[in-house]
Amino acid sequence: MPTTSSVNAKSVSLSLLFFLYFLVPNIDHAEGKFRAIHRQHSFPNPHAKRRNPKLSLWNNSHATFYGEADGSGTMGGACGYGDLKEQGYGLQTTALSKVMFKNGETCGACYEIKCFNDTKGCLPRQRSVIVTATNSCPPNHQQQSGGWCNQPREHFELAQPAFLGIARYEAGIVPVQYRRVPCKKKGGIKFTVNGSSDLTQVLVWNVGGAGDVESVWVKGEKNVKLWRKMKRKWGQRWETSGVVLVGESLSFRVKTSDGRTSTSMRVAPNNWRFGQTFQGTNFN
Numbered sequence: 283m284p285t286t287s288s289v290n291a292k293s294v295s296l297s298l299l300f301f302l303y304f305l306v307p308n309i310d311h312a313e314g315k316f317r318a319i320h321r322q323h324s325f326p327n328p329h330a331k332r333r334n335p336k337l338s339l340w341n342n343s344h345a346t347f348y349g350e351a352d353g354s355g356t357m358g359g360a361c362g363y364g365d366l367k368e369q370g371y372g373l374q375t376t377a378l379s380k381v382m383f384k385n386g387e388t389c390g391a392c393y394e395i396k397c398f399n400d401t402k403g404c405l406p407r408q409r410s411v412i413v414t415a416t417n418s419c420p421p422n423h424q425q426q427s428g429g430w431c432n433q434p435r436e437h438f439e440l441a442q443p444a445f446l447g448i449a450r451y452e453a454g455i456v457p458v459q460y461r462r463v464p465c466k467k468k469g470g471i472k473f474t475v476n477g478s479s480d481l482t483q484v485l486v487w488n489v490g491g492a493g494d495v496e497s498v499w500v501k502g503e504k505n506v507k508l509w510r511k512m513k514r515k516w517g518q519r520w521e522t523s524g525v526v527l528v529g530e531s532l533s534f535r536v537k538t539s540d541g542r543t544s545t546s547m548r549v550a551p552n553n554w555r556f557g558q559t560f561q562g563t564n565f566n
């Protein structure tokens with residue numbers, strides 16, 4: 283005759299089994315999609331490996347913060363985005379040190395960051411935040427060896443609200459562990475078109491999946507029928523000159539760092555105007 287406690291133990295372990303059964307395939311699926319990212323950045327962390335070889339590995343670094351509690355001082359930034367709140371990035375954003383920012387190539391990438399190994403500075407319980415890279419944290423040559431953001435340091439300068447999600451204000455700087463994660467964005471990729479008659483500039487934002495755009499192409503319908511590769515001007519601002527796209531319906535193709543491509547056909551009508559924003563197909 284089983285005692286009550288052994289029955290309870292049995293049902294607890296049964297529900298645990300069910301939980302694992304349903305959970306594990308989901309993890310596999312999500313990780314599989316973004317394996318390309320992690321392959322590029324993989325880093326031998328024996329602890330992570332032993333626990334679950336399929337989960338992406340955590341890197342060690344540090345985090346500080348900038349801007350105010352309401353996010354002011356973090357809008358705009360070296361990626362070329364505008365009002366981050368309006369654009370859906372919110373206050374969960376970060377500036378990246380020089381080696382991570384890579385002259386803007388990493389703009390739009392998403393990271394999961396947790397405070398690590400600092401009982402005074404970290405909030406109790408291991409919490410993490412997910413942030414999008416929207417800015418660069420430049421070296422400070424006033425400081426010894428250029429400060430936290432100089433080469434070769436990997437460093438996050440978080441928007442203040444993101445920092446306060448994992449650490450105490452008074453800590454100022456905390457050790458963290460971080461990893462790349464897929465970006466979850468609402469709606470399509472946004473294209474804000476700017477420029478002048480034969481110079482087309484496009485800000486590409488709200489990109490899901492890997493998040494960091496590696497290449498952008500544009501084409502029209504009548505005169506510019508072939509895809510033209512755009513040049514990265516800075517951050518996520520792209521441009522192409524020497525062709526007139528005014529009066530043409532516009533299509534865009536975007537390739538992210540994981541090698542995936544998303545094509546948005548005829549997202550701008552032929553009467554588009556500079557300053558307008560158009561919505562294309564996003565990565566999931």
Ligand SMILES: *[C@@H]1O[C@H](CO)[C@@H](O)[C@H](O)[C@H]1NC(C)=O
Nearest residue numbers: 322323324325341460461462
């Ligand atoms: C982790 O650190 C290694 C070595 O510094 C680096 O090459 C790699 O890009 C980092 N991973 C991520 C996700 O940034």
Ligand SMILES: *[C@@H]1O[C@H](CO)[C@@H](O)[C@H](O)[C@H]1NC(C)=O
Nearest residue numbers: 329342398399400401457458
């Ligand atoms: C945690 O911090 C202590 C003191 O700063 C350091 O000596 C130790 O190596 C750290 N542990 C890990 C796992 O990073």
Ligand SMILES: *[C@@H]1O[C@H](CO)[C@@H](O)[C@H](O)[C@H]1NC(C)=O
Nearest residue numbers: 474476477483484485519557
């Ligand atoms: C568009 O052009 C205006 C005027 O040159 C400029 O102030 C603005 O920052 C540009 N916006 C984008 C998204 O490129």
